[in-house]
Structures are given as structure tokens and as C-alpha cells.
Amino acid sequence: MSAILPPSERIWWNQPIDKLEFTWIAIALVWSLAMFVMMIWWHIYGNQNLANETYKTTKEMYAAKAQAVVDQYTVRTGTEAEKQFPIVKPPAGSDIYMIGRLWDWWPIYELEQGKTYKLHLSAMDYMHGFSLQPQNINIQVHPNYDHVIKITPNQAGVYSIVCNEYCGIGHHTMVGRMYVTKGGE
Amino acid sequence: MTTTYRICPRSGLQFDKDAEKLMRWHAVAGVLALLLGGIMALGVILTRWPAVKLLEADVFYMWLTAHGINMLIFWIIFFEMAVLLFASSTLLRCRMATPKLGWVSFWLMAIGAIMTNVAIFSGESSVMFTSYVPMQAKWHFYLGIILFAVGALITCFIFLGTLVVAKAEKTYEGSIPLVTFGALTACIIAIFTIASGAVILIPTFLWSLGYIREIDSLMYRTVWWALGHSSQQINVSAHVAIWYAIAAIVFGAKPMSEKVSRTAYFLYILFLQLASAHHLLSDPGLGSEWKVVNTSYFMYFAVLASMIHGMTVPGAIEQAQRLKGYNKGLFEWLRKAPWGNPAFSAMFLSLIGFGFLGGISGVMMGAEQLNMLIHNTIYVPGHFHATVVIGTTLAFMGLTYFLVPVLFKRELLFPGYAKMFPYLFGLSMYMVALVMMGAGTLGVSRRHWDMAFAGAPMAYEWPGAAYLMMGLTGIFGVIACVSAGLWILQIVFSLLFGKKLEEGETRSTPIPLTLPAPTPGGAAHPPATPGTMVLALIFLTAFILYYFVNWKYLSSLWGMA
Structure with a gap:
């Protein structure tokens, strides 16, 4: 009973099956399918999709690449x-390497609004969390993986990069920065 | 070997004495873990409350690790093992398989729990619940969890063995009860979960001893979440089973349709574990196709199952109430429900909170692109406090009120507090979950000692609203912790000093279950459930609106490809 x-x-x-119960199942199923379609639709028509481009790398190799960009474009x-942090202003379209390590994000990039850059993310020790504020874009950063994301800043301003993956006692001091300037300045 | 049975005079349930003792010990061990985890919760919440900031950073991370592990693993799994024993030997009125092995399993779990706690509190193991590599804990941190898991695995097999015993000794007819079916679902998912845990934690343990040079961080996260998330699916299956059980005990409610409810459980087994992929949506190295397939195609079947349970449980209650004559309007059945019975009010608050807060937020996080707005923010703990605390823990606590007289044979002390408790604890947890999600929407990080970034060269200033939300998290969190602390005191005092209740008849052969004769042609036209349907549609509306609000928010961000 x-x-x-x-x-x-x-x-x-x-x-x-009870009629209302069946109706609810049908509605729930349709809604689930709609949510499935939404993700794919956004891949085609949306502008915010996390890139899949990733390379295996080593800490040394990645650090060397970042250093090369810093050497070339530090302003x-x-x-x-x-x-002290180098402030680096690479031309639009270039590869920019962000290093996450205990406990800072290095270096500081100065980008132009509306231009696209290939942002690389990797960690030197533990995992870190790339949390761009106040945009609130959050990406997991692994050691030995080079994750390449094409970014197009849509608003000028000063942005902070908070680490939001726990990385030890100094975790709360790990905050980096990124500048976005209006084009033509 | 003889088995003795006790017939509980208060519930009519029949307990195998061995199983009963094991259930009591598991429940007590679980509550002890809850106590420890609760004290840790108080420290954590008082530190994240920006105006208080109680603990130093190192102590905060240590307590946060202990909070996660004691709550999510030790409290819940100890209690679930008791639920497995109850759903098998008690509901099927049979003897428990291999009671001696049951004690081996219990002590493995207990030793494991103690070992891991020792590792955490002796320092150098503040690696959080997730213990992501390459951050390393002491070896006994991992070994404790492994021993605990082995113990739990043995109990899972004892559960399966008990089902075989019941079938062979014909203590029931036909199919197992729905609640036992739910427990079986939980057990199957638990076995999968523990196997995944072994795959990743045994190498990590060897790595901590120096036998393995390196563990890949992405592999770790991928496999670990098959443990970390699937273990939450054990909870979902278990607490949904408890919802059905409480509906049956309090109202005599009959499932609207055995077929639908059981199929929904079956969907859990097929699809829920794949939902663990939603933890990896913001990780590199995994393709979008993999992410979309695992989190939508597969996870949505599990979401569908939860939406089904979310309707059939209140639907069953509505039918039972309408049969009793509460037929006026849409909601008389609900208004006239026993809101003063803590088992019911806890169960109902658990159901609503799990659906509205935990369910909807869970699906947001599980959408590939939306995950970027949420990943590792305090929105995530907001979500799982709605699922695991409001959903699972509150349901377990409500059930405990039923178990004090039935299983522990004691009269509950302070019944006035019992009436109040589900509202006090449940609603304050609703608020905690909501304001955490609010702060997370503004970007505030989880697992973070200081949102003011003291000592950081380039501190970021969160908006004032974020500080307000974290302050509210503190206030409601303290209310929740204190009310749960009083609940523990109430239960412990009742077990120690409550009036001893009558044992009931003891005998050495099980009484076979007598079933009421089936009504020919199915349950004679059960009443329709328009009230439940209205509730379900309100839920769906909230779900859809919130879903698209998040996409709107996403569309305002930097372009990413």
C-alpha cells in the first residue's frame, strides 16, 4: 500500500500513469531538451564559449614563452x-601568456578594447583559479597544461584577477591585474 | 546461529537485533561526525563573515578541510549505512546477512574517520575536501579515507546480501518496496563511487609515500569527481528514498505510480554519475563535445528524474490527503498537513529547498557556458548547501526524530524544540544558500580566507553588496549552526536520559509480511493532484526565468572563443 x-x-x-503526472514528465522532458539545445545554440551564435585549445607543456617551457613576450613588449x-610587475602591451592578435604561481599572476597586460588576443593560462606549482573581476569569468588553471583562449575585452577599465582555487596559506594575497584601454590611445 | 527479532510496538516494524544495533552505532557515529563538522562550520562561517574574521588563515583552511570531510563523507555515509540496513533487513522483515562482517565494516569506517581527522588536525593536510594534486597531504589523510571507503563498500555488499536473504527466505512477496528500491539505487551508485575513489586515491596515497613520482592534475580532477560528485548522488537517492518513506509513514501515502518512480531511480543509476563532468566545464584539455554530452544529454536525464521525484512525492501526499477528505480547493491537503510533526516539516522543507535552490542552481552550473560565471565562486557552496544540507541532512534529521522512539526506544525530550527545529534550521539554511549564491554571482571566491585580500599588493575591492551578502551568510550561518547544535544536544540527551520505552515483543522467527489485498484493476481511481501540479509549474517558471537571466548576464561579458 x-x-x-x-x-x-x-x-x-x-x-x-496518472494524467497530471504524465503531463509533468512530458513538460520536464521538453525543458531538458531545450536546455540541451541551448548550449549547442550558444556554441554557434553566442560570443562566450570556453576554448578547447590546450597543449601539454612543462613549467620551464611555458615560463620561457611568457618571458619572451614580456621581454619584447614591456612598456x-x-x-x-x-x-614590481612588468606592464606588457602586446599588439592585437598576439599570444599573451599569463603565469599563475604562489602567490601572484604575472605579468600585467595592457590590452585594447575590442581587439582579440590569445590568452594562455598555465600554473607553475599548484592549481590556480583564474577569476577575472568584475567580469566574473572563472577558469581552472592547471600546471603542465597550456590553455589558449581567444579573448576580446568589450569595455575599458582596470580588471583584477583573483585566484579562486585554494593554493595554500597565501592564497588570499594572489590577485593580479589587467588593464583595458580604449582603442587608439 | 539464531537471530532474534524485535517488533516495535510504536511502528509495527520488525528489527533484526544485530542489524538494529549496527544501525544505532552507525547513526551515533554519524551524529558525532556531524557535531565535529558543525563546530568547524561555525569557525568557517565566523571567519568568512568579514566583520568577524575569527580564525587565522592556517586554522581556517584546516577547519574548512575538516568541515568538508566530516560533513560530506563521515556524517552522511555513516548515516546512509544505517539507512541501507534499515531499508533491507527492517523493511523486508528478514535477518541481516553476515552481522559479524557488519562490525568489521563499522570499525574500518570508524578507524578511517579518526585517522583522517588526526591527519587534518596535526597540520600539513589542509588540502580541502577535494585534495587536489599537486598539493599534498600526509599519507594517513588518504589512507583514512580509503579505509572508510572499504568499510562502506563492505556494508554495501551486506545490503545486497540481505536482499538475497530476504528473497531466498521469502520474507516478502512480489517486488521490494519503493524505499528499498531507492536504497538499492544508492547502494549501486555507492559501489561505483567507491571504485572510482579507489582508482584515484590509492595512487595518490602511494604518491604521498613517494612510490609514484607524479599525478597529473587534470586526470586527478576528472577521476576524483567520479568519486566527489557521485557520492552526492548516493545522498540524493538516499534522501529521496527517505522522502518517500516519511510520506508513507506520516500519511500512509502510496507512490502515484510505482513504474514512474522506479524508472526515475533507474535513470539515476544510468546517468547521475556522468553529471560529475560538470565540475570540469571550466577546465582545459576536455572538448566541448565531451562536456556538452556528459552534462546535458546525460545529466538532464538525471535532472528529469529529480523533477519526477519532486512531483511524485508531494503528489503522493496530496492523493493520500484527498482520500482522507481534505479536498477543498487546490491546497487544503497541504494546509492541513501535520506541520507540527518534525519528520514531515523537515521532509517538506528538504524537498522544496532541494528543488528550488539546489536543483535550479545545479543546472545553471551544469550548463557548459554558464559554468564560467560560477566556477569556484561561493555560488558553488551555496548550491551544495542547498542540496546536501537542506536536501540530505535535513531529511536525515527529520527521520532521526522518527528513529528516537522506534530504533533507540527512548522518548524524545524537548518536543517543543522538535516542532520548531526544521523551520529554524531549514529556513536559515535556505537563507545561507541564497546569500552565498548572491555573493557568488558577484564573483566572491569560495575557499578564501579574506575577501579584503589583506597583504595583497593589488587587492581587488568587491562591491558593497558582496560584503553585505557575506555578512548575511555569517548571521544565518550562525543561526543554522546553533540550531543544529541544539538538535544534536536534544538527540543525545534523549538517547541518554529520555524515558525508556517498551521493547516490544521479541521472537526468533521473522513474521512474514502480510499485504493488504490488492484492489482489482489498480488503485480505485486515486484522486487527481492539481495542487502539486500548480507547485510544479511555479517551480518550472522560476527555473526558466532564472535560466535565461543567467544567459543574459553571460552575453554581457568579454568575447571568448
């Missing part, structure tokens, strides 16, 4: 709380 007793009908499979050095 109840859910804690065996079903009173031996052949319960043949019992008819000035920023000093924040006695810590």
Missing part, C-alpha cells in the same frame, strides 16, 4: 606595495 511495503499489485508495471614597470 505504501512506499515502505512491496507494491500491492504484483504486476505494477502495467498500472496506468613600463608598475610598483605595487614594493613588488
